[in-house]
Each structure stands twice: as C-alpha cells, then as structure tokens.
Amino acid sequence: MTHHKENGLNTEFTQGLIAWQKTSGRHHLPWQSQNVYHIWLSEMMLQQTQVATVLDYFVRFIQRFPTMEDLANADIDDVFALWAGLGYYRRAQFVHQAAKIMVHQWKKQFPCERKKWETLPGIGRSTAAAIVAFAFRQPETILDGNVQRVLCRVFALDGDLIQPAFIQQLWQFAEQLLPENTRDIPAYIQGLMDLGATICTKNPHCEQCPQQKICLAKQQNRISELPHKSNKIQVKKQELFWALCVDKQNRILLVKRPHHGIWANLFCLPCFENEQAYQDFIDEHHLVKMQTLSACPHRLTHRMLNIRTQVFRLPEKPSALANGLWISFENLSDYAKPKPLDRLLMDFYAQSHPSASKKRQDK
Numbered sequence: 007m008t009h010h011k012e013n014g015l016n017t018e019f020t021q022g023l024i025a026w027q028k029t030s031g032r033h034h035l036p037w038q039s040q041n042v043y044h045i046w047l048s049e050m051m052l053q054q055t056q057v058a059t060v061l062d063y064f065v066r067f068i069q070r071f072p073t074m075e076d077l078a079n080a081d082i083d084d085v086f087a088l089w090a091g092l093g094y095y096r097r098a099q100f101v102h103q104a105a106k107i108m109v110h111q112w113k114k115q116f117p118c119e120r121k122k123w124e125t126l127p128g129i130g131r132s133t134a135a136a137i138v139a140f141a142f143r144q145p146e147t148i149l150d151g152n153v154q155r156v157l158c159r160v161f162a163l164d165g166d167l168i169q170p171a172f173i174q175q176l177w178q179f180a181e182q183l184l185p186e187n188t189r190d191i192p193a194y195i196q197g198l199m200d201l202g203a204t205i206c207t208k209n210p211h212c213e214q215c216p217q218q219k220i221c222l223a224k225q226q227n228r229i230s231e232l233p234h235k236s237n238k239i240q241v242k243k244q245e246l247f248w249a250l251c252v253d254k255q256n257r258i259l260l261v262k263r264p265h266h267g268i269w270a271n272l273f274c275l276p277c278f279e280n281e282q283a284y285q286d287f288i289d290e291h292h293l294v295k296m297q298t299l300s301a302c303p304h305r306l307t308h309r310m311l312n313i314r315t316q317v318f319r320l321p322e323k324p325s326a327l328a329n330g331l332w333i334s335f336e337n338l339s340d341y342a343k344p345k346p347l348d349r350l351l352m353d354f355y356a357q358s359h360p361s362a363s364k365k366r367q368d369k
C-alpha cells in the first residue's frame with residue numbers, strides 16, 4: 007500500500023476531518039457524553055444500524071435500564087422486548103451478558119485498553135476502539151464498512167475488501183491517520199463516522215465533502231469503482247413453513263426459539279424447515295386450515311428465506327397445543343419476535359381486525 011505521509015495528504019485528511027466535524031458533524035446525540043455505559047450501549051446498537059433508527063431505541067432503553075446494574079439484573083426477555091425491531095438480536099443477548107460481566111466481575115472499573123473491551127461478548131476491534139476513543143481519548147481508530155469506503159476513496163486504495171491481508175493493511179494505514187493531539191481523538195473518530203454515514207455514502211455528496219480537494223478517487227474519476235469488493239458471499243435459498251394458529255378468542259400461538267441458530271431466543275410461530283415436518287404437525291394437532299398468506303421473502307446475511315405461512319384454527323376438541331403460549335393481539339408487542347413475523351402479524355391483523363390494528367398503531 008502506498009504511504010502518503012510525504013505529500014502531506016494524511017495530515018490534510020485528519021485536520022480537515024476534525025475541523026469539519028466541529029462545525030458540520032453530528033453533535034448532541036444522547037450518548038455523546040463521558041458516561042461509559044451510554045457510550046458502550048450506543049456503540050452496540052449502532053453496529054449495522056443507522057443513527058436515526060438507534061435514537062428512539064437508545065432513549066427507551068436507558069429510561070427502562072438507567073444504569074448498568076439495572077441492565078445486568080434485568081430479565082433477558084425484557085431486554086429482548088426493548089430490542090425488538092432493531093434487528094440482529096444476538097446483540098441484545100450480548101449487551102445483557104456483557105453488562106453482567108462489567109457489573110459483577112469488573113465491579114464497574116471500566117478499562118481504558120481497547121483489548122480488554124474486546125474480551126466482552128459482541129465487541130470487535132472497531133467497537134472497542136470507538137468506546138475507548140470516546141470515553142478515554144485513547145489513540146485507537148475505527149474501521150467499519152463506512153470508514154473502509156472513505157479511506158479507499160480518498161487515498162485511491164484498490165485492494166479487495168474481502169481479503170484479510172488487505173484489511174490488515176488498512177488497519178495499519180488508518181492508525182497512521184490518527185491525530186497526534188489526543189484531545190482531538192473524539193472529534194476525529196466522530197468525524198470518520200459522520201463522513202461515512204452522511205456524505206461519502208454509496209452515492210456520495212462530494213460537493214459537501216471536506217475531503218473533496220484531496221480525494222484521489224474524485225480526481226481520478228474512480229468513485230464508482232472504489233472500494234473494491236469481490237462478491238464471495240454465497241447466498242443460499244431456504245424454504246421455511248410457519249403455522250399461524252388462532253384460537254377461539256383470536257389469540258395466536260407463539261413458541262420460544264432455541265438458544266442457538268436463526269432468531270435465537272425470540273418468540274415465533276411454530277416453524278419448520280421441511281414440508282413433511284410441517285404437515286406432520288398439522289395432522290398431529292388436527293389443525294383446520296383457514297387461509298394461505300402470501301409468501302414472504304426475507305434476506306439474512308448468508309441466506310434468502312422464503313417463508314410460507316398458513317392460518318389455522320384449533321379444532322373443537324382441545325389439542326395438546328391448548329396449553330401453549332397464546333397471546334392476544336394487544337399483548338403481542340411485549341414479545342420480541344423476528345422482524346418478518348412482526349410485519350406479517352401486523353398485515354394479518356390489519357386485514358382481519360382493521361380497527362384494532364389502527365388503535366395499536368396510534369399507541
């Protein structure tokens with residue numbers, strides 16, 4: 007990788023970014039403080055999720071769990087319920103586990119070394135770096151997908167982001183860009199986040215960019231080809247079958263998912279990966295089919311799911327399912343569910359109970 011120190015590009019990049027962040031970056035976010043609990047929680051929520059989405063969740067979360075102890079002592083199902091809709095639910099499990107470790111093992115003595123934070127569940131190098139940079143002004147850099155894109159463009163780096171060796175080089179390069187004065191670290195790291203999230207996006211707004219005078223991708227007219235990432239992810243197709251069982255009081259049957267695998271620990275409809283097992287379940291409980299809902303595609307990182315759902319009534323005679331977890335529509339939001347199920351239930355109830363659904367949305 008070419009080093010640009012000699013031509014001063016690095017310094018211009020760093021100083022330009024700090025100055026821009028101070029005047030035009032994002033300020034007054036509710037976690038921008040010295041509160042380590044808030045900083046850590048926001049960084050966990052911001053993994054794979056945009057600031058605009060995180061804002062409401064963050065505020066609700068700290069209202070419910072104002073301190074790290076409150077979170078550590080919470081019931082995991084309450085944590086899931088508050089996380090519902092934010093996606094990537096393993097993070098909810100991680101924040102709960104990590105809070106317990108920080109409260110019970112670390113006695114809330116938060117370390118300022120990045121590597122110590124990386125020992126907590128759900129925290130990789132970039133998240134750990136952001137925490138210690140914001141909380142303790144440690145000279146550590148972040149390198150999430152947004153920052154990779156910014157660096158590859160400004161410095162015209164055309165390595166392949168799928169290659170671990172190139173990512174390793176990028177980390178070293180990003181470290182060289184850190185400001186020398188540690189007082190500037192928080193503004194610099196926030197600036198990297200702000201630039202990647204709001205200006206140097208997939209279709210960048212170069213006219214508003216503080217790096218437009220030095221950006222090599224812009225000068226060389228290569229913005230659309232940088233960063234370079236060969237597509238190695240194989241997306242597997244998978245069919246899933248959901249049984250939406252409704253009882254006489256119009257409650258629906260939920261089951262808790264296993265601790266591992268897709269949608270771990272969330273509440274879902276009875277779910278089957280093959281049609282025979284699904285049919286056996288219907289036969290065993292003598293379910294009466296009422297309706298077939300339209301198939302619902304849902305993309306996970308490595309899988310494209312096609313979810314087929316049918317609506318059933320319980321038979322007149324009590325079945326083994328009668329003792330299951332039957333939930334009324336009004337109480338469904340108390341249960342953390344997979345995102346496609348939230349959507350599907352909302353559509354289903356909007357069809358069958360238009361007034362109830364309206365009332366719930368107005369809440």
Ligand code: SF4
Nearest residue numbers: 206210212215218221
């Ligand atoms: S000039 Fe354009 S491509 Fe270059 S860093 Fe700025 S927004 Fe990104």
